[in-house]
Amino acid sequence: MVPKGKAHLHDYVVVDNEGVAEGVQRLVMRAPALAAELMGGQFVNVAVPGDPSHLLRIPLAFSAADAAAGTVELEFAVVGEGTRRLAAMAPDQGATVVGPCGNPWRVGEGQGRSVLVCGGIGVTPIVACARMLVAAGVVFDVVVGAGTAAKLWGTDELEALGAGRVVVTTDDGTAGRKGFTTDALADLLASGSYGMVYTCGPEVMMRGVARLCAEAGVACQVSMERMMTCGFGACNTCNVPAAKGGYLSVCMDGPVFDAEEVAW
Ligand SMILES: Cc1cc2nc3c(=O)[nH]c(=O)nc-3n(C[C@H](O)[C@H](O)[C@H](O)COP(=O)(O)OP(=O)(O)OC[C@H]3O[C@@H](n4cnc5c(N)ncnc54)[C@H](O)[C@@H]3O)c2cc1C
Ligand code: FES
Numbered sequence: 001m002v003p004k005g006k007a008h009l010h011d012y013v014v015v016d017n018e019g020v021a022e023g024v025q026r027l028v029m030r031a032p033a034l035a036a037e038l039m040g041g042q043f044v045n046v047a048v049p050g051d052p053s054h055l056l057r058i059p060l061a062f063s064a065a066d067a068a069a070g071t072v073e074l075e076f077a078v079v080g081e082g083t084r085r086l087a088a089m090a091p092d093q094g095a096t097v098v099g100p101c102g103n104p105w106r107v108g109e110g111q112g113r114s115v116l117v118c119g120g121i122g123v124t125p126i127v128a129c130a131r132m133l134v135a136a137g138v139v140f141d142v143v144v145g146a147g148t149a150a151k152l153w154g155t156d157e158l159e160a161l162g163a164g165r166v167v168v169t170t171d172d173g174t175a176g177r178k179g180f181t182t183d184a185l186a187d188l189l190a191s192g193s194y195g196m197v198y199t200c201g202p203e204v205m206m207r208g209v210a211r212l213c214a215e216a217g218v219a220c221q222v223s224m225e226r227m228m229t230c231g232f233g234a235c236n237t238c239n240v241p242a243a244k245g246g247y248l249s250v251c252m253d254g255p256v257f258d259a260e261e262v263a264w
Pocket of ligand 1: 224
């Protein structure tokens with residue numbers, strides 16, 4: 001495992017940059033040393049060339065790190081100035097990226113069947129989690145949610161990785177089951193025996209997933225997202241309240257936590 005606090009600076013060059021769903025961009029960067037070190041659930045802090053008044057790096061999860069090809073794949077929602085400029089970068093343009101940041105998903109030896117629950121842009125680190133489960137020989141089912149069909153992505157990737165059941169939910173019913181990912185998870189937990197649930201998505205969704213898992217007695221890991229200023233444990237911008245009191249930092253203690261560590 002790469003110990004936390006071992007992030008360092010890498011150069012990157014854009015290989016490919018294209019839309020995959022409404023408002024969602026996939027950027028493939030070449031950064032060979034980073035690609036060799038990243039573990040699913042960790043994140044990178046990307047610099048985007050351009051407006052010098054926009055100095056902060058953008059923290060982003062990744063869905064694939066290919067050590068042989070030297071590439072890292074990021075999917076991100078275009079929500080503001082930084083992600084808009086990142087989405088506009090052309091192949092062969094580049095800058096710097098800091099990583100690997102934070103701690104990865106944990107996969108136990110002999111871990112039982114697992115469920116991956118993701119919503120919106122939370123699909124990105126869940127695809128990386130699926131790759132870890134495949135490598136460890138753990139079978140898994142998936143619940144993928146989006147507001148509407150046009151914003152849905154990741155089901156092809158997760159099916160190709162060998163997910164057993166792939167349940168799609170949309171808030172408006174334009175694809176899959178109408179409703180929330182938590183409705184589908186409740187049905188899965190009632191019908192099967194699971195050893196672990198992994199989740200990433202809107203906080204309200206993860207809170208619901210954590211509650212269902214606690215009620216069912218199934219262990220759960222969550223990947224938290226917070227605004228980040230420094231990205232290395234110095235500013236407290238990214239703190240989340242801890243169940244035991246005090247705070248945990250998403251950038252250094254997370255972004256992956258056991259659900260029961262967090263005061264929801
Ligand atoms: C560990 C981690 C992993 C992340 N992984 C991904 C990912 O894989 N894909 C992805 O699309 N996004 C991810 N994010 C969120 C991403 O960093 C923000 O969307 C991005 O920084 C916005 O930058 P911007 O300059 O485009 O927007 P800004 O102009 O800075 O902000 C636009 C809007 O987004 C909100 N926002 C900005 N940063 C965050 C944040 N960190 N959390 C919640 N809201 C925010 C702002 O409040 C504002 O409303 C991750 C964040 C963290 C902390
Ligand atoms: S972003 Fe500064 S402490 Fe986490």
